[in-house]
Amino acid sequence: MDTPPASDAAESSRDAQPPSGRGALQRGLLAVAALAIVARSLHLLTILGTPLAEHHRTFQDSDMQAFDGWARQIAAGDLLGVTPYHPLTGWQLATAPAERWAEWYGRSPVFFKAPLYPYLVAALYWLFGSDLWPVALLQILASTISTVLVYRITLATFDSSAAFLAAVFYAVYAPAIHYDVVLLRGPWIVLVGLTSAWQLIRFRDQASPEKAAALGVTSGVALLLNEGSLGLPLGIVALFAAWLGISRRLARTLGAFLAGLLASFAPVFVRNLVVSAPVLQISVNTSIAMGVCNAADANPHFFDVPRPGLGPLMEASGGTLLGAARACLGSFHGDYPALVLFYLRKSLGLFIPYENPDNANFYYAALKSPLLALLPNYAVLLPLAIMGFVLAAPRWRLLLPLLPAAGSLLLSILLTLPLSRYRVTLAAFLFPLAGLAAARLARWTLERRFVAVAAALVALALSWPASRLVQERVVFQGRPPGHYLYRPVEFLLGSGIEAKAGRPDRAADELLQLAFWNPDRPVRRNALLGAAFYLGRAGRSAALRAVLGQISIEFRDDPLALMSAGDGYRDLLQDRDAARSLYRLAAAQQPDGPLADEIRKREQALP
Secondary structure, three states: OOOOOOHHHOOOOOOOOOOHHHHHHHHHHHHHHHHHHHHHHHHHHHOOHHHHHHHHHHHHOOOHHHHHHHHHHHHHOOOOOOOOHHHHOOOHHOOOOOOOOHHHHHOOOOOOOOOOHHHHHHHHHHHHOHHHHHHHHHHHHHHHHHHHHHHHHHHHHOHHHHHHHHHHHOOOOOOHHHHHOOOOOOHHHHHHHHHHHHHHHHHHHOOOHHHHHHHHHHHHHHHHHHHOOHHHHHHHHHHHHHHHOOOHHHHHHHHHHHHHHHHHHHHHHHHHHHHHOOOOOOOOOOHHHHHHHHHHOOOOOOOOOOOOHHHHHHHHHOHHHHHHHHHHHHHOOOOOOHHHHHHHEEEHHHOOOOOOOOOOOOOHHHOOOHHHHOOHHHHHHHHHHHHHHHHHHHHHHHHHHHHHHHHHHHHHHHHHOHHHHHHHHHHHHHHHHHHHHHHHHHHHHHHHHHHHHHHHHHHHHHHHHHHHHHHHHOOOOOOOOHHHHHHOOOOHHHHHHHHHEEEHHHHHHHHHHHHOOOOOOHHHHHHHHHHHHHHHHOOOOHHHHHHHHHHHHHHHOHHHHHHHHHHHHHHHHOOHHHHHHHHHHHHHHOOHHHHHHHOOOOOOOOO
């Protein structure tokens, strides 16, 4: 078969190197792969002794726990999923009773989400048990392969300097390192997406039915891994048409592609037939995600449920994806400017440094593993990628192989939320551009083009305050950043895990960290009171007295906090004078009747 009509294919073949040059490139690539392994392994070793390693079992209502429960069911013997695994979260039950969700999900044993990842986890559970480390090690390997693919894609698109810098950047990219070692499917989504881009580069340079069939298999794997990957095969087909035109070659290519796609889907087709599930359906979760994230009353920045309108919307949708999409569109009542503004506000999450947590919180992980705080993050990546995009614009055709996977991920983010764990998969496709920008800056410096270097550095520097301004004014809406960066759930989980393990001092430290990082007043009060309880159990009297003193000063206008601090002096330190003083101070705040009675009763009970 002839090479497709892509004039940039020859231009992209810069990787032809003399043997000595190729040897140097191979050694550099091995060094970058080793760097990716070392960085991720150090992070994994750091968190294995912390509560983070238990979150897939303890974080209620998270996808981590859902994947864990599903994998356990498979490993226990339900290989075909005959018993429907359709877990209900607390926010779902607060929206509608379980019976209504069962009707919206359907009674047949359709997979809860795309099934490939839980089956992979189940295989590891069956072989090694349900500890986190086997999954994390395999995902580190997947991410290392992705590092190699970033290198190869950038080399084929730009040059060896850009390729090396892009791969180094990805190897030490802090958000990727964080998500590579938790029970989420992000590393595999990145691997499959980058594989499709590399396959498209090879197809562009020399088309063949075999390469088209391989792309079909990859597209099928992507759909089985992530139910939001429908844009990938559609984008690949569009590129086939653009490169080959309407011809017999296109027909043969599409036939091979479809054969590969069906081959990867064959096990699911057979399974669905055996268990009497709809043959083509691989997930019941898509309609819920659509309803939660795209109605007019949805929060464009944060996962904000339950909402009063969600139940009626799900009822109107009939539990189908198209029904939910129609109901979400109808919720705007024809106000199309509001609809456009909604998605523009949602897209801002792609331009700010904030790592929006949903399951695993990057900022909490960075407290446990300081390595993350030292490594480059999205605030470094995005400005470089934008600069690289500007530099690559004259040769935009070279970027076409990246578009199907990147466009599919972008669409899935806009139809859900710009969460950190979703954005990190899209970010993988920015590294070739960032590598180009870094290589160009290095070359300009060597060539003494200091005006160009200065202009680029000024533009990069200005992007930081601009993105922070959008983050603080639009997304955070003036609230202190710590309220969003350090949410309570991880600290409370950590405290509970440490207490259950018989380590009350470490349980107290978790809550003290929460009180230090989160500025929300009720959160700080409850964290300090909880820390006081665990400090008492740990016998750390001096630290306990300091915390109780802090509560009595900081919350001197809060009668409940003062009464609770008095209880701490009375029960944990046997300091009745300090307790009496705080009870009287609490009563002086003139609390409501029942609380005033309780304070009076406790003071009178003191000898």
